Amino acid sequence: METFRRDFVEVLKEAENVVFFTGAGISAESGISTFRGTDGIWNKLKPEELANFDAFLKNPDRVWEWYQYRRHIIDRSKPNPAHLAIAGMQELFRNVTVVTQNVDNLHRRAGSRTVYELHGNIERNYCIECRTPYNSPEFASDDKVPRCENCGGLVRPDIVWFGEMLPEEDFSLSEEAAEKCDIMFSVGTSSVVYPAARIPLLAKRLGAYLVEVNLEETELSPLADYVLIGKAGEILPGVLEEVKKLKGKG
Ligand code: BV8
Ligand code: ZN
Numbered sequence: 001m002e003t004f005r006r007d008f009v010e011v012l013k014e015a016e017n018v019v020f021f022t023g024a025g026i027s028a029e030s031g032i033s034t035f036r037g038t039d040g041i042w043n044k045l046k047p048e049e050l051a052n053f054d055a056f057l058k059n060p061d062r063v064w065e066w067y068q069y070r071r072h073i074i075d076r077s078k079p080n081p082a083h084l085a086i087a088g089m090q091e092l093f094r095n096v097t098v099v100t101q102n103v104d105n106l107h108r109r110a111g112s113r114t115v116y117e118l119h120g121n122i123e124r125n126y127c128i129e130c131r132t133p134y135n136s137p138e139f140a141s142d143d144k145v146p147r148c149e150n151c152g153g154l155v156r157p158d159i160v161w162f163g164e165m166l167p168e169e170d171f172s173l174s175e176e177a178a179e180k181c182d183i184m185f186s187v188g189t190s191s192v193v194y195p196a197a198r199i200p201l202l203a204k205r206l207g208a209y210l211v212e213v214n215l216e217e218t219e220l221s222p223l224a225d226y227v228l229i230g231k232a233g234e235i236l237p238g239v240l241e242e243v244k245k246l247k248g249k250g
Pocket of ligand 2: 130
């Protein structure tokens with residue numbers, strides 16, 4: 001097993017409030033492509049170009065089809081050892097909070113109980129005119145964009161697109177968690193999309209120990225106290241084992 005640096009182990013031993021800030025990279029080992037980074041399949045297809053309201057109005061079927069394609073992949077995928085390790089930490093620390101930019105629901109499926117979703121959830125949809133929610137999977141089973149049963153309006157995925165506000169409650173609860181945490185892990189995110197990327201910065205500014213887990217260095221790395229380079233699905237189970245050992249539960 002990997003040996004971790006001593007200052008990190010000391011912080012783990014004392015920590016009560018732990019936050020995991022996650023991005024697409026944590027789901028890569030579940031077979032869900034990332035947006036950016038070396039393996040990001042959207043390198044040719046910029047998410048900024050499809051994930052915005054104007055693109056949807058201009059060509060709703062195209063944007064809907066992109067989300068249907070991703071839904072099919074997400075439906076067939078399952079939580080990987082990284083999601084499961086985070087859920088396992090709940091038994092070892094007083095508070096474990098997950099703040100995710102992902103829309104794939106894999107943290108909840110892994111058993112994490114406190115999950116704030118900053119960019120929405122691909123399992124939900126709503127009418128752009130009257131806001132009626134459409135959350136049953138059967139509803140989203142066509143490749144053509146569905147119409148609202150009440151008003152005939154276009155139905156869109158409940159996802160935060162570029163230029164749109166983040167869900168206020170989830171964002172402010174995430175800020176609170178960041179402000180009071182002892183240790184913040186930033187896992188599998190390129191840390192370029194704002195305002196989400198402010199969450200680890202806030203934690204660091206208020207004194208938390210900041211750990212980054214990623215295949216490569218990012219814009220966040222120079223600010224992190226500890227950078228662990230490698231796969232989240234290998235590193236986080238190692239961290240879980242270390243915590244179990246520290247707490248005498250190994
Ligand atoms: C807003 C939904 C206010 C779509 C997403 C110029 C400067 C600064 C900011 C801006 C700017 N111009 C515009 C902005 C604002 C903009 C922004 O931040 N743009 C950036 C790109 C420049 N932000 C917004 O528009 C936000 N709203 O600001 O509102 C406002 C209101 C009105 C008018 C104006 C402003 C809304 C942003 C929401 C975007 N929504 N997604 C969908 O999912 O379909 S973004 C998209 O990026 C993803 O969904 C994801 O949530 C997010 C972040 O990506 P990551 O998760 O970090 O993933 P990425 O692929 O980038 O990286 C993967 C990482 O994993 C890599 O580092 C890789 O190395 C690593 N990795 C891979 N495998 C592994 C691994 N690590 C470990 N283990 C592995 N196995
Ligand atoms: Zn409607």
